[in-house]
Amino acid sequence: MEFYKYQGTGNDFVMIDNRNLQFPKNKALVAKLCDRRFGIGGDGLILLENHETADFKMVYFNSDGSESTMCGNGGRCIVAFAEFLGIIAGRTTFEAIDGTHEAYIRNGIVKLKMIDVDRIYEAADGHTLNTGSPHLVSWISDLQNFDVYNNGNKIRNSATYSREGINVNFAEQISENEIAVRTYERGVEDETFSCGTGATAAALTFLKDKDASEVKVMVLGGNLKVYAGRDGDSFKNIWLEGPAEQVFKGEITVQ
Numbered sequence: 001m002e003f004y005k006y007q008g009t010g011n012d013f014v015m016i017d018n019r020n021l022q023f024p025k026n027k028a029l030v031a032k033l034c035d036r037r038f039g040i041g042g043d044g045l046i047l048l049e050n051h052e053t054a055d056f057k058m059v060y061f062n063s064d065g066s067e068s069t070m071c072g073n074g075g076r077c078i079v080a081f082a083e084f085l086g087i088i089a090g091r092t093t094f095e096a097i098d099g100t101h102e103a104y105i106r107n108g109i110v111k112l113k114m115i116d117v118d119r120i121y122e123a124a125d126g127h128t129l130n131t132g133s134p135h136l137v138s139w140i141s142d143l144q145n146f147d148v149y150n151n152g153n154k155i156r157n158s159a160t161y162s163r164e165g166i167n168v169n170f171a172e173q174i175s176e177n178e179i180a181v182r183t184y185e186r187g188v189e190d191e192t193f194s195c196g197t198g199a200t201a202a203a204l205t206f207l208k209d210k211d212a213s214e215v216k217v218m219v220l221g222g223n224l225k226v227y228a229g230r231d232g233d234s235f236k237n238i239w240l241e242g243p244a245e246q247v248f249k250g251e252i253t254v255q
């Protein structure tokens, strides 16, 4: 079975064209393929499948093999994959677990529409919100030297979040319209180089008390941009923009 590898600001995915439904959706197999020593390696595995009305369907698995909620960077990468396969050109509408997404691609830059966010909740360690996946955003200083793994792991496994899990984002304001974000991801159970739904979550908590509608988000693997429209306390017309790149292709030999 042929596979491709994509990365979006360093969030990397095994990508498979599963329009013929040949891929066995087996947790152990997905975890093995995502393993960085015994497999291909990746933060997740994504299947592109046919959809009745949309251009295609995205099925997302975390690197632990569990099928999970929306992946923003994965969503950007699958748009690049769909363009590579000749399924779309320039613009698309595709289906993911959290609903229909519109996206645009030009010269390797993908702008992906995210779901509306109705509420941002106050929490013990920051704010929580759902941007397609559940996130906690905690604002800190000296992000560069912060222990993201241990602090993120502690919050993610705390009594409040352990059952459902949560992605834990630590954020710092860099300038008037720039923030930096580092994320401990549920299902990877480690810090990743970027998390698209996490970057979006941090951007919205940043914008909530400001009179601005866009913010540059710096992550370990590059830069993203988040645009958001306001409707009272809720956010609509949210877009995540950044690069998505095919890095290699190969053949899967294990089943």
Ligand SMILES: N[C@@H](CCC[C@H](N)C(=O)O)C(=O)O
Residues within 6 Å of the ligand: 011, 043, 062, 068, 069, 070, 071, 072, 073, 074, 133, 134, 167, 185, 186, 187, 188, 194, 195, 196, 197, 198
């Ligand atoms: N890397 C992703 C988020 C993937 C889902 C997350 N790990 C979860 O299970 O909630 C992104 O770019 O949004």
